[in-house]
Amino acid sequence: MTKSKLDSRVAILMCTYNGASYLQEQLDSIRAQKYENWHLYVSDDGSQDSTLDILGNFKSRTGRLCIFQGPKSGFCQNFLSLICDNSIKADYYALSDQDDIWYEDKLLRAVTALSGISCETPALYCSRTKLVDERNNETGLSPLFKRTPGFRNALVQNIGSGNTMVFNHAARRLMLEVGSGINPVVHDWFLYMVISGCGGVVIYDLGPSLRYRQHTANLIGANTGFIARFKRFGLMLFGMHRRWNTHNIEALSGLREKLTPGNRFIYDEFSRFRSASLWSRLIGLYRTRLYRQTLGGNITLWLAALFKCF
Known part of the structure; x- marks a missing residue:
């Protein structure tokens, strides 16, 4: 350097x-x-x-x-x-x-x-x-x-x-x-x-x-392993991911105009279609091309769209 x-x-x-x-x-x-x-x-x-x-x-x-x-x-x-x-x-x-x-x-x-x-x-x-x-x-x-x-x-x-x-x-x-x-x-x-x-x-x-x-006093752990993934799937089904996304969307709203035009479109679409009809949710997820890092994570993402859990 x-x-x-x-x-x-x-x-x-x-x-x-x-x-x-x-x-x-x-x-x-x-x-x-x-x-x-x-x-x-x-x-x-x-x-x-x-x-x-x-x-x-x-x-x-x-x-x-x-x-x-x-x-x-x-x-x-x-x-x-x-x-x-x-x-x-x-x-x-x-x-x-x-x-x-x-x-x-x-x-x-x-x-x-x-x-x-x-x-x-x-x-x-x-x-x-x-x-x-x-x-x-x-x-x-x-x-x-x-x-x-x-x-x-x-x-x-x-x-x-x-x-x-x-x-x-x-x-x-x-x-x-x-x-x-x-x-x-x-x-x-x-x-x-x-x-x-x-x-x-x-x-x-x-x-x-x-x-x-990693210890018992951790507020947030590493989220690794099958048990952690199973727990996250359960949280999704019980609406935790949906509540998280609501918090994040609201927090990000103050910077909406600072988002790039393409990302502003993605933000607006996600804000809209997550509460829309089943077909609109699936089309919206396809159009915005949101993704998670693993195959399992992407399957979960599409299941979340199917069950209106995001």
């Missing part, structure tokens, strides 16, 4: 809530990053364990931490409060959970990938993850997605785990425009929709960039 690229400032946005059990390992992995021009911003949602003590110690040792009081409205709103805090300014923004372990080249890989894109073009980097248990024993990898990222995919599926996401300032400007008062299902899925929908670039790294800890 050139010196100018190494000088790019990265704001790491971390949300915490009673994370003392694993937080120190995550902070140590951030401190060990090969890419050194970072500053950590933490929004704590009212921790009652030693989370704030651990953060205070890290701040005193590094001088590279700002702590905010979270909105106490759930993890999605907590992340949005950081993403949309205009007092935080950087060239790139990296999302961080409180309990993972970053590879030492995580930020370097992300900035290297994003630095080849014009600073005026919204851009998002995300990657696969190495799955580990509570004791940091490896249990597998997150799913491998091979189809090209895009808005047609983003409307019906999130391929990027938020703890791997890094995005540039052009993408951040879009989030500032829509603001933190929205109510999408999750912040990372919404980022994927916004950036792909508004003509941005989405980079999906086939190699893992962190160790994603």
Whole structure:
């Protein structure tokens, strides 16, 4: 990388809530990053364990931490409060959970990938993850997605785990425009929709960039395996996917005019045909060419259209 690229400032946005059990390992992995021009911003949602003590110690040792009081409205709103805090300014923004372990080249890989894109073009980097248990024993990898990222995919599926996401300032400007008062299902899925929908670039790294800890306190897990897929199918039949799509469509409405003309057509069509007659739903799905990443996922998508579950 050139010196100018190494000088790019990265704001790491971390949300915490009673994370003392694993937080120190995550902070140590951030401190060990090969890419050194970072500053950590933490929004704590009212921790009652030693989370704030651990953060205070890290701040005193590094001088590279700002702590905010979270909105106490759930993890999605907590992340949005950081993403949309205009007092935080950087060239790139990296999302961080409180309990993972970053590879030492995580930020370097992300900035290297994003630095080849014009600073005026919204851009998002995300990657696969190495799955580990509570004791940091490896249990597998997150799913491998091979189809090209895009808005047609983003409307019906999130391929990027938020703890791997890094995005540039052009993408951040879009989030500032829509603001933190929205109510999408999750912040990372919404980022994927916004950036792909508004003509941005989405980079999906086939190699893992962190160790994603799976434990009983996880708010969102890796969603791998047959049992997870079966549960998601059940959620679809009981209308959960339909409610999710309603939330996402409403959240995205504030940026409708920023969508590319082709993506605005897809957005409008999806908003319309998901509540239309059976024939209109099937025709609409065919015309918009919405897709998920796997054959099974696409079969489920067509079943959702058949049973009016999206």
